[in-house]
Amino acid sequence: MTIAENRNVAGTPGHHDGTHLTSEGAQEMDRRSFAGGVEVLREVGSVLRLSEAEAGADAPDDAETTIINMGPQHPSTHGVLRLMLELDGETVLRTKPVIGYLHTGMEKTGETLTYLQGGTNVTRMDYASPIFNELVFSLAAEKLLGVELPPRAVWIRMLLSELNRLTSHFLFLATNGMDLGSSSMMIYGWREREEGLRILEMITGLRMNHNFIRVGGTAADLPDGWQERLATYLESIPARLEEYEVLMTNQPIWRERLQGVGTISTEEALALGATGPILRSTGYGWDLRREMPYLAYDEVDFDVVVGTYGDSFDRYAIRLNEIRESMKILWQCIERMPAGDYRVQDKKVTPPPRARIDESMEALIHHFKIFTEGFKVPEGEVYVGIESPRGELGCYLVSDGGPTPYRMHIRGPSFVNLQVLPHLMHGGLIADAVAIISSVDPIMGEVDR
């Protein structure tokens, strides 16, 4: 039982002896006869329901199929996702996602950055929802530290999360429209998203990659006039969502393109680890904000949107309606934002206020120490999961007692969700592949990290 005995490792005998369909090295698509029943099982997405013999019985003949390559530069693959597709005419049989084109070793980098610097690293993973990355990293570090945040910090984080969920879902609506040929939706979605990003910019200083949520609270308090600015934005959205309903939801062509395309059942979604809108589209109401509340989600009123059929249309409709639910939470944030401090006043993690630095030598030293060597986090390991727009975003953090994480692992929902693609695409048309990739809404920065 060694690594070399595994059949697919490069360098093992039999690797270039004509048993493969492509010349892609280790990651290629094998002949069915060589790959065995497991490959066929994965193709039909029935790892749970069929035996290998049953699945192999009606496997198509390799000689009659075509293998084409889609991506990594294909405009509808959302970045640098590459798919190897096996086609029988126009019908997709096998799909193999090939990833790693955007791998930048962020988990390794995370081990060399202090907890204060770590936010700048993780925020670049899922670049469509950076706030969530910062949040999950900070929550994990705070769990290790054992600090309790003041209510205002918690609510500011919730406000930013939901605002970011809005912009992320608008980005989905824009790209989904674009992929399906509705280029007006692309413009509309981008317009709404940009408005949201302007508010994020007003609060955090940056449109994306904010590094605003930090261990121990946030980087700053909310700026003056944020309520009016956010309220104006929220008031403008409902009418626009109505426009989308006319433009897309109620439009026969849109429905034809999405309904019944790329269906998945609850059991399959659970087995494949799919979370977020994909799991909810099957009628399974699992939303961490509701089921395992973090921040102050147990104090606000909102609904969890679920689908029925598990198809691309349900996934579209869920995201559209989650915008409405996020708006509800944002209104409650405007009304109920507690007063108080925006960060915990714990000398261990919080730099002293600017005014103190001018009058106290100790404060100056303390400030210098925090920003040069960082604060130390007690030994231990934790896993924290939150509901990002794409599903459960998790952070597994191991500390050895030093100022940098010993190990920082991010469970990216897109990375895991991508595994449902071969199943969703099987038996569909190649033209539907674009609709299906879009409905999974993968962000490649998070997939490859």
Place this chain on the structure above:
Amino acid sequence: MADDAPATDAEVAPDVAPEPELLHGAPVTYSRGQKVAHPTREQLVDLVRTLRDDDGYVMCLDLAGVDYLAHRRADLPEGVEPERFEVVVTLISHAQRERLRLRVQVPESDPVVPTLFEVHPGTDAMEREVFDMFGIAFDGHPDLTRILMPEDWHGHPLRKDYAVGRIPVQFKDAPSR
């Protein structure tokens, strides 16, 4: 207060010390209030299957590797021998609204763990990632290849003895300095 404290300690101590909590034969510890079980490699697959079928842990959320080359842990329960590598499996029970972490010790001399693919097919990509990053093989995995690094890459980047920036040129056929 001062008088009460030792008395309570004396009462509680005999109950806690001798019987470590077990979960289907695997010792259990708690880390910041989170439940962690420590099965052996041999126990892992059966334990995960039992947890899925009987205890409601319907989904495998995450599977990650850790290289403990440079850190001596103090949080392992008695009877669990620390090894260089650790595979950390995170499961979730939707009915109990609870996560459970399994930490499996993997020796450097034989870095192989049985695959969870048969129990949770969703571990496919995660096991490939751990194989790619740590060189831990998953016995029985249907497609154990590199997933994030190029397939002709040497070494496993997240190992602690793999230095950052050790290889100057990242691309195939590019002239090296």
